[in-house]
Amino acid sequence: MKIDVKTIRALAENIEKYKLNEVAIESEGVKLVIKKEKPERNIEYIQPQQIIPQVFIDGEAQEDKIEEAEENLNCEYITAPMVGTFYTSSAPGNPAFVRVGTEVVPGETLCIIEAMKLMNEVKAHKACKIVKILVEDGKVVKKGDKLFAIE
Structure with missing residues (x-):
C-alpha cells in the first residue's frame, strides 16, 4: 500500500466519521500517525466571597461590636x-x-x-x-x- 495524499485524506475523514482520536498506518517501512487535536480548556476558578456580618448603629457599621460580642x-x-x-x-x-x-x-x-x-x-x-x-x-x-x- 502506498501512502499518498489520497490515503492521508481518507484516514483524516475516518477520524471524524468514527469519532476517533488517533489513526496509525504502516506500509513499506513508513509509519503515519494522524491525531485529532484536543481543544484547550480554559478553566476558571472563582473564589467564593466571604460575607462579613455588620451591625448598624445610628446608620454606621459597627464591625468591632461583633468581635467584642464574640470575645x-x-x-x-x-x-x-x-x-x-x-x-x-x-x-x-x-x-x-x-x-x-x-x-x-x-x-x-x-x-x-x-x-x-x-x-x-x-x-x-x-x-x-x-x-x-x-x-x-x-x-x-x-x-x-x-x-x-x-x-
Missing part, C-alpha cells in the same frame, strides 16, 4: 482543619450532629467538611459544651475559620 462569650473555639464545605449533618434531612447546648465527649463528631468530594468528620478534641455554631450549613470555610464556640 465576651469567654469561650474556646473549634476551628476548621481544612478548606471545604461545612455540613451540620451526615445528609440533607438528617438531624444535626450537635446543637447549641449539646455536651460532647472527646472523639464525638461535630460536623462534616467536604473537600474534593471527600467527607471529613470534625471531632471534639475534649469534653465540652457547644455554646454557639458560628457557620451556616452548606457554607464554604477556610482552614482556621472558627466553627464552634465551646466551653
Whole structure:
C-alpha cells in the first residue's frame, strides 16, 4: 500500500466519521500517525466571597461590636482543619450532629467538611459544651475559620 495524499485524506475523514482520536498506518517501512487535536480548556476558578456580618448603629457599621460580642462569650473555639464545605449533618434531612447546648465527649463528631468530594468528620478534641455554631450549613470555610464556640 502506498501512502499518498489520497490515503492521508481518507484516514483524516475516518477520524471524524468514527469519532476517533488517533489513526496509525504502516506500509513499506513508513509509519503515519494522524491525531485529532484536543481543544484547550480554559478553566476558571472563582473564589467564593466571604460575607462579613455588620451591625448598624445610628446608620454606621459597627464591625468591632461583633468581635467584642464574640470575645465576651469567654469561650474556646473549634476551628476548621481544612478548606471545604461545612455540613451540620451526615445528609440533607438528617438531624444535626450537635446543637447549641449539646455536651460532647472527646472523639464525638461535630460536623462534616467536604473537600474534593471527600467527607471529613470534625471531632471534639475534649469534653465540652457547644455554646454557639458560628457557620451556616452548606457554607464554604477556610482552614482556621472558627466553627464552634465551646466551653
